[in-house]
Amino acid sequence: MGESAKSWRQGPVGNAVSGLVEAGAAAGTRAVRAAVRVATHERVPRRPREIHRAVTVRRPATEVYDFWRDPAALAGAVDRIAGIEVIDERRSRWTVTGPGGTPLSWEAEVTEEVPGELIAWRAAGGGDGHAFGHEGRLELRPAPADQGTELHVRVAFDQPGGPVGAAVAAVSGEDPDQLVRQALRQVKQVLEGGEVIRTEGQPAGRSGLGEKATRLADHRLAAGGRP
Amino acid sequence: MKALCWAGVNEVSVEDVPDPTPLNRQDAILRVTASSVCGSDLHLLDGYVPAMRRGDVLGHEFLGEVVETGPDVRRLKAGDRVVVASVIGCGRCGHCAAGNWSWCDNSNPTPVLSERLFGHAPAGIFGYSHATGGFAGSHAEYIRVPFADYGAFTVPEGLTDAQAVFVSDAVPTGWMAADLCDLQPGAVVAIWGAGAVGQMAARAAQLLGAERVIVIDRSAGRLATAREKLGVETIDYAHEDFGEALREHTGGRGPDACIEAVGMEAHSYGPGYAYDRIRQAARLRTDRPTALRQAVLACRKGGTVVVMGVFLGPIDAFPMGAVMNKGLTLRTGQQHGQRYIPMLLDRVAKGEIDPSYLATQWLPLERGPEAYAMFKDDKDGCLRAVFTPRAA
Numbered sequence: 001m002g003e004s005a006k007s008w009r010q011g012p013v014g015n016a017v018s019g020l021v022e023a024g025a026a027a028g029t030r031a032v033r034a035a036v037r038v039a040t041h042e043r044v045p046r047r048p049r050e051i052h053r054a055v056t057v058r059r060p061a062t063e064v065y066d067f068w069r070d071p072a073a074l075a076g077a078v079d080r081i082a083g084i085e086v087i088d089e090r091r092s093r094w095t096v097t098g099p100g101g102t103p104l105s106w107e108a109e110v111t112e113e114v115p116g117e118l119i120a121w122r123a124a125g126g127g128d129g130h131a132f133g134h135e136g137r138l139e140l141r142p143a144p145a146d147q148g149t150e151l152h153v154r155v156a157f158d159q160p161g162g163p164v165g166a167a168v169a170a171v172s173g174e175d176p177d178q179l180v181r182q183a184l185r186q187v188k189q190v191l192e193g194g195e196v197i198r199t200e201g202q203p204a205g206r207s208g209l210g211e212k213a214t215r216l217a218d219h220r221l222a223a224g225g226r227p
Numbered sequence: 228m229k230a231l232c233w234a235g236v237n238e239v240s241v242e243d244v245p246d247p248t249p250l251n252r253q254d255a256i257l258r259v260t261a262s263s264v265c266g267s268d269l270h271l272l273d274g275y276v277p278a279m280r281r282g283d284v285l286g287h288e289f290l291g292e293v294v295e296t297g298p299d300v301r302r303l304k305a306g307d308r309v310v311v312a313s314v315i316g317c318g319r320c321g322h323c324a325a326g327n328w329s330w331c332d333n334s335n336p337t338p339v340l341s342e343r344l345f346g347h348a349p350a351g352i353f354g355y356s357h358a359t360g361g362f363a364g365s366h367a368e369y370i371r372v373p374f375a376d377y378g379a380f381t382v383p384e385g386l387t388d389a390q391a392v393f394v395s396d397a398v399p400t401g402w403m404a405a406d407l408c409d410l411q412p413g414a415v416v417a418i419w420g421a422g423a424v425g426q427m428a429a430r431a432a433q434l435l436g437a438e439r440v441i442v443i444d445r446s447a448g449r450l451a452t453a454r455e456k457l458g459v460e461t462i463d464y465a466h467e468d469f470g471e472a473l474r475e476h477t478g479g480r481g482p483d484a485c486i487e488a489v490g491m492e493a494h495s496y497g498p499g500y501a502y503d504r505i506r507q508a509a510r511l512r513t514d515r516p517t518a519l520r521q522a523v524l525a526c527r528k529g530g531t532v533v534v535m536g537v538f539l540g541p542i543d544a545f546p547m548g549a550v551m552n553k554g555l556t557l558r559t560g561q562q563h564g565q566r567y568i569p570m571l572l573d574r575v576a577k578g579e580i581d582p583s584y585l586a587t588q589w590l591p592l593e594r595g596p597e598a599y600a601m602f603k604d605d606k607d608g609c610l611r612a613v614f615t616p617r618a619a
Binding site: 056058147148185188189192193194195196197198199200201202203204205206210211213214217218220221222223 | 244278299338340373
C-alpha cells in the first residue's frame with residue numbers, strides 16, 4: 001500500500017495550496033510537494049494513529065443507528081462519500097473522494113454490531129481508488145438531559161510518514177480526521193435540520209477565477225474543525 | 228440583478244450578479260423591498276473581519292416578498308410579505324429548540340475559522356463574511372433564504388416597510404439586550420451607543436420595566452433623536468465626564484444594568500482610546516473595547532453588563548478585576564431573532580414600538596457607496612440608510 005498511499009497524497013496538493021494562498025504560490029506548491037515526497041516516502045516509518053471525534057445529535061439513538069446503517073442515507077448526507085456498495089450482510093465497498101478528486105476506497109467488514117448502540121468494522125483496500133485500510137467504530141451514547149445522542153467515532157490506521165505525514169495530509173485536505181469531522185457534522189445536519197446547507201451557486205460579484213478561489217477557501221472552512 | 232458587494236477595505240461597489248436560485252429544499256427566494264445598512268457592516272467594510280472576499284454581497288437586515296419556495300417549504304408561499312431574521316437557524320438542533328437561534332449548530336457551512344477562533348462556530352448570518360457561512364446578503368434585488376419556514380415571518384397587514392424592516396435585526400437585538408439585563412423593579416439602565424440597536428434597546432428596557440434609561444454617545448444628533456422619540460436621558464461623552472455623571476445620576480450606586488451597543492470599533496477620548504486605536508490600526512488587535520471597559524467600570528456592584536456590540540478577537544486591558552470584585556454578570560450573544568420576532572411584530576402593530584424613525588434615508592442600491600460613507604461618518608443625520616432594491 002506504500003506506493004498508492006504516496007500517490008494519493010501527492011495528487012491534490014497543488015489544488016489545496018491554491019486554496020490556502022489563492023493563485024501565484026508556485027514556489028509554495030513545490031515546497032509542499034517536496035515535503036509530501038519526504039513525508040510519505042517508504043523509508044519514513046508509518047505510525048499507528050487513532051482519531052476520536054464526537055458530535056451530539058438531537059435525535060434518538062435508534063434513528064441515528066438506522067441512518068448510519070442505510071447506505072443511501074449516509075452517502076446522501078456526507079459529501080465525500082461517493083458510494084457505498086453493499087456486498088452482503090457484513091461487507092460493503094466504500095468510495096470516498098478527496099478535495100482534489102482522488103478517490104479513496106476500502107472494503108469494510110462489520111466485526112461487531114449492537115443495534116442502537118455500536119457498530120465496529122475492519123477495512124482493507126480494494127476497489128477503484130487508493131486503498132485506505134483502517135479499523136473503525138461508531139458508539140452511540142445517550143447525551144445528558146434529553147439532549148439526544150452522542151456519536152463517538154474512532155478510526156485507527158497506520159499514518160504514512162508519522163506525524164509529519166499527518167500534518168502534510170491536513171494541509172492538503174486529505175487527512176482522515178477532516179473526513180470524519182465533516183462526515184459527523186453533515187450527518188448531524190441531515191438528521192436534525194433535514195439537509196446540508198449549500199452556498200455553491202449563490203450570487204457574487206466576482207470573476208470566474210475569484211469565485212473558484214472562494215469555493216476552494218470555503219471548502220477549507222467547511223472541512224476540519226477544532227484543533 | 229444588481230447587488231452591492233464588498234470590493235476591498237472601505238470599498239463597496241454595485242455589480243451585476245446572477246439571480247439567486249434555491250440551493251436547498253427548505254430555501255425561499257425573496258424579492259428584496261428594503262435592506263438596511265447596519266453598524267456591524269462597518270466592521271466588515273473596515274477590514275477587521277477576516278474571511279471577507281471581494282465580491283461578497285453585503286446586507287443582513289431586510290424585508291421582502293416571497294417569489295419562489297423550495298419543495299420542503301411548508302409555511303411560506305409566493306406573494307407573502309416577510310421580514311427575515313439576520314441570523315440563520317435550522318430550528319431543530321438543541322440550541323434552536325431552546326430558543327437560542329444564533330448558536331444554531333447546522334446553519335453555518337464554513338465553521339472552521341470560527342471553531343479555531345472561538346472553540347465553537349456560531350450560526351450562519353446573511354452577508355456577514357465566510358466565518359459565518361459566506362451567505363450572499365440582502366443588498367440585492369433578490370435573496371435566497373435557507374430554512375425559510377423558520378427565519379422568515381409574515382408582516383402583519385398595515386405595517387409599513389419602515390416599521391417592519393428593523394424587526395429583522397435592530398429591534399430584536401435591542402430587545403435581547405434588555406431581556407438579558409433581567410430587569411428588576413426600579414432598575415436604572417445605561418446604554419452605550421445611540422445607534423439603531425442602542426435606541427431599540429432603550430425602548431425595550433422601558434417596556435420591560437426600567438425606571439430610568441440613560442443613553443450615552445458622542446453624536447449630539449442621535450442623542451437628541453433618542454430624547455425626542457423615546458424620552459430617555461442622555462449623556463454626551465464629548466462634553467461630559469460621563470463616568471462621574473453616571474455615578475451621580477444614579478445616587479452613587481451606578482446603573483443596575485449596562486448595555487454595550489457599540490462593539491469592536493468604539494470611539495472615546497484619552498490615553499486608553501489612543502492605545503486601543505494604535506493597536507488596532509497596526510492590526511495587532513482586531514477589537515477596540517473602549518465602551519465595554521467603561522460599562523464594566525460604571526456598572527453597580529452586583530449589576531449586569533450586556534454586550535450586544537460585535538467583538539471578534541481577543542481584547543486586552545479588560546478590567547477583569549472590576550468584574551470579579553464587583554460580582555458583575557456578563558451576558559452577551561448575537562441576537563436570537565426568531566425567538567423574539569413574532570412578539571415584536573405584534574408590539575410594532577400595537578404601536579408599543581415604532582422603529583420607523585430609524586430609517587433616515589431611503590436610497591437605491593446604486594447609491595450604496597455614498598450611503599455607507601454617510602452612515603459611517605454620521606452625516607446628514609443618518610441613523611440608518613435603507614436600500615430599496617425592488618420596492619413594491
